[in-house]
Amino acid sequence: MGSKKMQIAVIGAGVAGLASALNIQTALPQTQVTIFCDKKDTETTSYGAGGLFRANEAYYPDLDLTKFRKYVQSSFEFYDKVAHSEEAGKAGIFVISGYELYHGKRVEPPVGHDYVYSCRELSKEELQRIPGNYSGGYFVTTLVMESRKYLCWMMEKFVKNRGRLVERKIQSFDELSDYEVVVNCSGLGSYHLVPDPKVYPSRGSLIRLNAPWIKHYYISMSDYGYIIPNTDMVVIGGINQHDREDTHFLQEDADVIMSKLEQYDPSLKTAEVVNKWVGLRPCREGTFRLEKDIRYFPSGSIIKIVHNYGHSHIGISLSWGSGCEVARLVQELITSHTSKL
Amino acid sequence: MTKIAVIGAGAVGMATAVNLQQQLHSAQVTVIADKFGTDTTSHGAGGLFRPAPDMVDMPQDIFVRCHRQSYEFFSQVVQTEEACDAGIFRISGYLVYRDTEPVIPTYVKDLVSSIHEVSEKELRSIPGNFKKGFFVQTLIMEPKYYLPWLTKKFLKQGGIFLKHKVTSFQELVGVYDIVVNCCGYGAVQLCNDTKMYPHRGQVARVKAPWLKQFILSYSDYSYYIPNSETVVVGGISQVSEDLQYSKEDEASMWDRVLKFEPSLKNAEVVDRWVGIRPCRNPVRLEKEVISFQDGRKLKVVHNYGHGHSGITLSWGTGMEATKFVQEHLTSSKL
Numbered sequence: 001m002g003s004k005k006m007q008i009a010v011i012g013a014g015v016a017g018l019a020s021a022l023n024i025q026t027a028l029p030q031t032q033v034t035i036f037c038d039k040k041d042t043e044t045t046s047y048g049a050g051g052l053f054r055a056n057e058a059y060y061p062d063l064d065l066t067k068f069r070k071y072v073q074s075s076f077e078f079y080d081k082v083a084h085s086e087e088a089g090k091a092g093i094f095v096i097s098g099y100e101l102y103h104g105k106r107v108e109p110p111v112g113h114d115y116v117y118s119c120r121e122l123s124k125e126e127l128q129r130i131p132g133n134y135s136g137g138y139f140v141t142t143l144v145m146e147s148r149k150y151l152c153w154m155m156e157k158f159v160k161n162r163g164r165l166v167e168r169k170i171q172s173f174d175e176l177s178d179y180e181v182v183v184n185c186s187g188l189g190s191y192h193l194v195p196d197p198k199v200y201p202s203r204g205s206l207i208r209l210n211a212p213w214i215k216h217y218y219i220s221m222s223d224y225g226y227i228i229p230n231t232d233m234v235v236i237g238g239i240n241q242h243d244r245e246d247t248h249f250l251q252e253d254a255d256v257i258m259s260k261l262e263q264y265d266p267s268l269k270t271a272e273v274v275n276k277w278v279g280l281r282p283c284r285e286g287t288f289r290l291e292k293d294i295r296y297f298p299s300g301s302i303i304k305i306v307h308n309y310g311h312s313h314i315g316i317s318l319s320w321g322s323g324c325e326v327a328r329l330v331q332e333l334i335t336s337h338t339s340k341l
Numbered sequence: 342m343t344k345i346a347v348i349g350a351g352a353v354g355m356a357t358a359v360n361l362q363q364q365l366h367s368a369q370v371t372v373i374a375d376k377f378g379t380d381t382t383s384h385g386a387g388g389l390f391r392p393a394p395d396m397v398d399m400p401q402d403i404f405v406r407c408h409r410q411s412y413e414f415f416s417q418v419v420q421t422e423e424a425c426d427a428g429i430f431r432i433s434g435y436l437v438y439r440d441t442e443p444v445i446p447t448y449v450k451d452l453v454s455s456i457h458e459v460s461e462k463e464l465r466s467i468p469g470n471f472k473k474g475f476f477v478q479t480l481i482m483e484p485k486y487y488l489p490w491l492t493k494k495f496l497k498q499g500g501i502f503l504k505h506k507v508t509s510f511q512e513l514v515g516v517y518d519i520v521v522n523c524c525g526y527g528a529v530q531l532c533n534d535t536k537m538y539p540h541r542g543q544v545a546r547v548k549a550p551w552l553k554q555f556i557l558s559y560s561d562y563s564y565y566i567p568n569s570e571t572v573v574v575g576g577i578s579q580v581s582e583d584l585q586y587s588k589e590d591e592a593s594m595w596d597r598v599l600k601f602e603p604s605l606k607n608a609e610v611v612d613r614w615v616g617i618r619p620c621r622n623p624v625r626l627e628k629e630v631i632s633f634q635d636g637r638k639l640k641v642v643h644n645y646g647h648g649h650s651g652i653t654l655s656w657g658t659g660m661e662a663t664k665f666v667q668e669h670l671t672s673s674k675l
Contacts (some may be wrong), residue, residue: 080466083604084466084467084468084603084604085603085604086603086604086606086607087604088551088603088604089549089551089604089607089608090607092551093551094551094552094553094604095553095554096553096554097433097478097553097554117462117463117466118459118460118463118476120457126454126455129416129454131420139455139478141433141463141476146551211425212550212569212570213424213425213428213430213569214430215430215431215432215433215553215554215567216431216433216553229553231550231551232550266420266421266422266424267422267424267425269422270422270425271425
């Protein structure tokens, strides 16, 4: 084949797509990676997310826990390295602590908390000092990967590593028959593209505030309200509406969010609202899809695919680890091809 | 109406003045100072609430009482809408050491929200090869906001400011019934106090809003403390009165801090500041009646020499000073 590089296509420029592309570039330097996307940067679902590292297995009833732990651990190890490097500020990856609280019956911490810096159960005295009458909770030290910065930082690296970006919506995998492997990180787009009827949106609204005195995060494990400090702004949210696809921010969203948070932190009411955002989480029934696939088309094309979509609420958290796994699967597909020759 | 003068408009003077107003409704309080607001020693401090028994000399029971009173007050403000006006907010962070000996006594742990020893795994995540660490949940009283907030309260409650450098207590006899002396390092001259010593600090303020927690490297006194919009980076503690900024000191500070926080390398410096911590062995918190040659007397309460913990102790010692004033008022006439 001469010195021509092996061509890999990645569909999607959200966290999954970018993390996959970067991992392929590093693990497989003999390849040329091209990202195809119809949305990038501010238009992606990833962009608006709060970015808290919180790998909660509860979103995936059909999860393979062993593999999940592997992805979670490799994700955290990577973010940890960046957080303690010169690049932390640029990448938007930083250490943060916070409170995760619940009402009523005891809630266990998510599996992902086995990998964070620390997860400590709060004492009765500590709980008493927290407004809101919580029956239990945890004080956790973990990381934030602030999406908007993280995406930008990854894109810069991708381009620096000679990655190509093509802004084009892919309607069928068959369009990419010239590529050795296609990596599908199309998120909600997989509903039509694959097609995968298990994919569904979960609407989330959030507000960004100017509240620089808030240095801790907060998660209500009972009603999903949350406060997540980002670099320059504080993200507040608490909306999780299955099967809704409208992306307009509504006054009722703001009312619901504030009602979940104002008792816990009255200072939120005094903070200036900077912007409001709605995103549709790319959920998938059962579990996210991270596996190899081969598709045959009437044109005669045989397309080798690695799927990496349907991460629901924890796309940012899992992005790096799933990207690592993608590179490994791409390697397997390439190797199995060459061994046939 | 009782006329009370407070000398000094730093954190201690202002907190004392506000306490006096709140406890003594019939008093007219005047704050007399040569420096206000951003010119005070308090202004440049990081504002971290950190009980430091090794750096602040006070009998243990008084140490505990003053810290506890301060922390209870700040904790109560933090839960209200006033928190951001007051510059008082919760913060967590690490105290790290290069040897394995340090132990934090239980009575100190009880003075903040919590202190836990850090696991090895967590300690290893901080670059710099530290041997032991504690994770602390505490508060910050950011002087940039805390001082103006106290000032606003003071004025609202009828307080008066007087810009004047008091050179002798004699000036105030017959004008004020009681004087509360919160003059900080000024006590060297005003009180001929030979127990005072200056601990020079030099800091840089940077824009590094991704840093949400503090790290204090105890052995070499290097630290960074996030405030609202800026992060204070420091690492100088020399016995010296020199208010001149030193490039060498700054270079040494960065050298040490960048080892445990490499991300600060790219942070923009927005301010540099030098301050003299007014240290005294022990902190002076007591009543006195000063007699003058002409036979006149002046009731005084001293509240100065807090060194590294002026912001931390401001409210608690302000309460103590107020109690001493009340004792002066109820004591038999001179």
